[in-house]
Amino acid sequence: MTTDEQLPMVAIPSMNDTHLEEMLIINRLDTAIANSDVARISKLLDELLEHTTVHFTNENNLMEKGAYPDYAQHKSEHDRHIQELTSLVGYFERTQEPKAIYAYSKGNLTPWRIHHIQTMDTAMALYLTQV
Numbered sequence: 001m002t003t004d005e006q007l008p009m010v011a012i013p014s015m016n017d018t019h020l021e022e023m024l025i026i027n028r029l030d031t032a033i034a035n036s037d038v039a040r041i042s043k044l045l046d047e048l049l050e051h052t053t054v055h056f057t058n059e060n061n062l063m064e065k066g067a068y069p070d071y072a073q074h075k076s077e078h079d080r081h082i083q084e085l086t087s088l089v090g091y092f093e094r095t096q097e098p099k100a101i102y103a104y105s106k107g108n109l110t111p112w113r114i115h116h117i118q119t120m121d122t123a124m125a126l127y128l129t130q131v
């Protein structure tokens with residue numbers, strides 16, 4: 001479980017709201033994994049992919065509108081993550097194997113998100129609130 005104290009805050013409040021919403025989806029996903037609830041894992045993975053897609057599109061639009069100099073690099077990291085999440089959803093649909101999702105969530109999904117917010121999102125929000 002990730003708590004809101006572990007979630008880094010950036011200079012744009014709407015981004016923090018979105019990050020918090022996604023953290024709650026991931027926490028629900030972790031619970032469903034712990035309960036080996038295949039139907040709920042599947043539903044939450046779809047919800048996470050949909051939410052993340054809208055989230056990244058909104059961030060990409062903010063960067064583009066603000067002529068953010070690191071737009072291409074940041075967007076490509078978003079694209080890479082969406083691809084990874086899409087393959088994970090496909091993998092789970094085929095295997096229905098909660099253990100693999102657990103390993104990805106603990107070892108990759110949550111650490112990547114915290115790191116991404118601390119680095120790219122923090123820099124971007126700071127730049128866009130100062131222009």
Ligand SMILES: [Fe+2]
Nearest residue numbers: 059116120121
């Ligand atoms: Fe981002």
